[in-house]
Amino acid sequence: MKLFDVYPLYDVEPVKAYDCTVVDKNGTTYLDLYGGHAVISIGHTHPHYIKRLKEQVDNIGFYSNAVQNNLQVQLAEKLGKLSGYDDYQLFLCNSGAEANENALKLASFHTGKSRVIAFENAFHGRTSAAVAATDNPKINAPLNNQQDVTFLPLNQIEFVKTELEKGDVCAVIIEPIQGVGGLDEGITTFFTELETLCNKFGAVLILDEVQSGFGRTGKFFAHQYHGITPDIISIAKGMGNGFPVGGIMIAPHIKPSYGLLGTTFGGNHLACVATLSVLEVIEAENLIDNAKNIGEYFVSQAMKIPRVDKIKGKGLMLGLEFDFEVGELRKKMIYDQHIFTGGAMNKKVLRILPPLTIGKKEIDRFVKALQSVLVEQKESV
Numbered sequence: 301m302k303l304f305d306v307y308p309l310y311d312v313e314p315v316k317a318y319d320c321t322v323v324d325k326n327g328t329t330y331l332d333l334y335g336g337h338a339v340i341s342i343g344h345t346h347p348h349y350i351k352r353l354k355e356q357v358d359n360i361g362f363y364s365n366a367v368q369n370n371l372q373v374q375l376a377e378k379l380g381k382l383s384g385y386d387d388y389q390l391f392l393c394n395s396g397a398e399a400n401e402n403a404l405k406l407a408s409f410h411t412g413k414s415r416v417i418a419f420e421n422a423f424h425g426r427t428s429a430a431v432a433a434t435d436n437p438k439i440n441a442p443l444n445n446q447q448d449v450t451f452l453p454l455n456q457i458e459f460v461k462t463e464l465e466k467g468d469v470c471a472v473i474i475e476p477i478q479g480v481g482g483l484d485e486g487i488t489t490f491f492t493e494l495e496t497l498c499n500k501f502g503a504v505l506i507l508d509e510v511q512s513g514f515g516r517t518g519k520f521f522a523h524q525y526h527g528i529t530p531d532i533i534s535i536a537k538g539m540g541n542g543f544p545v546g547g548i549m550i551a552p553h554i555k556p557s558y559g560l561l562g563t564t565f566g567g568n569h570l571a572c573v574a575t576l577s578v579l580e581v582i583e584a585e586n587l588i589d590n591a592k593n594i595g596e597y598f599v600s601q602a603m604k605i606p607r608v609d610k611i612k613g614k615g616l617m618l619g620l621e622f623d624f625e626v627g628e629l630r631k632k633m634i635y636d637q638h639i640f641t642g643g644a645m646n647k648k649v650l651r652i653l654p655p656l657t658i659g660k661k662e663i664d665r666f667v668k669a670l671q672s673v674l675v676e677q678k679e680s681v
């Protein structure tokens with residue numbers, strides 16, 4: 301059987317990795333400034349993470365959600381404490397799309413309504429309602445187009461008010477900082493007014509922290525820069541440091557009932573231990589502060605790079621917007637400089653999403669490498 305050919309692949313095959321380094325099958329080492337789409341939070345193969353997972357798999361790796369699993373309770377407690385959402389409720393699933401799917405479904409159950417407000421250039425995943433709330437017609441099949449989603453521009457609260465006044469909206473879903481879209485973000489007054497309007501018109505405010513959560517932006521959640529409290533927060537990516545796990549954190553006023561949500565694999569023993577060990581390392585190694593400090597250092601150094609129009613994002617969720625499309629630049633960074641970086645829907649944005657353990661030395665290496673590629677590019681014109 302052949303693989304279903306949906307990914308344009310770089311010609312690199314990683315076989316080993318540690319911290320911010322990836323090693324390919326030829327023994328070449330790469331600096332990982334992309335963390336496999338913002339997934340690697342505490343660094344590749346972190347010893348504490350490996351130890352905890354190995355011990356768990358020796359005991360029990362999986363049982364269904366029909367029986368007690370104290371690891372889920374431990375995880376909910378630790379996550380509540382570290383994120384500042386002690387009084388919220390946790391539902392566990394397996395990916396970011398699934399988290400948003402459950403968030404939207406729960407909002408619809410809770411309000412009895414079905415229309416969703418999302419934002420231009422948003423990305424929320426590839427499943428039914430999540431992809432319908434994603435502003436990319438190319439990845440929406442006719443089946444997905446049956447969902448009722450209205451896309452609005454960021455930072456224009458009057459448009460949101462007009463739609464919410466119609467009274468048929470179950471949820472407003474928003475990324476605190478757009479990831480796949482290219483690092484655009486709402487301003488604080490937009491977020492606070494959004495919260496007020498959602499409360500006034502009874503719409504559920506969902507903050508999609510799948511990419512920006514778990515300390516990546518220098519706070520546990522990026523929306524905490526704006527002082528808002530969403531009704532539902534969706535989480536995944538950095539949560540498991542590579543182990544597939546996702547979830548939603550649900551405000552106390554949204555009540556559960558048996559059978560409302562469910563999953564076979566979500567919240568399994570290994571996923572819980574992966575996430576618990578990520579939280580333990582984030583806490584022990586002060587990785588949220590590191591994300592903030594190294595992010596600031598990155599911004600100060602990135603100002604030296606020629607042809608950068610804008611430096612976007614917060615902490616270690618960063619984007620450099622150039623005055624040209626960065627596809628070729630990314631290839632040169634991988635093949636010539638051995639540094640992984642990311643692209644975005646905005647073709648001029650180079651995305652930087654390293655493990656939260658990264659230091660200044662690695663940032664210096666990146667800036668130097670990028671400068672030399674840009675000089676080469678200039679000389680070849």
Ligand SMILES: Cc1ncc(COP(=O)(O)O)c(C=O)c1O
Pocket residue numbers: 337395396397398400423424425426475479480508509510511512536537
């Ligand atoms: C903000 C956001 N939401 C949801 C998703 C979907 O997550 P997954 O690919 O785990 O389904 C992504 C993935 O890039 C994302 O960036």
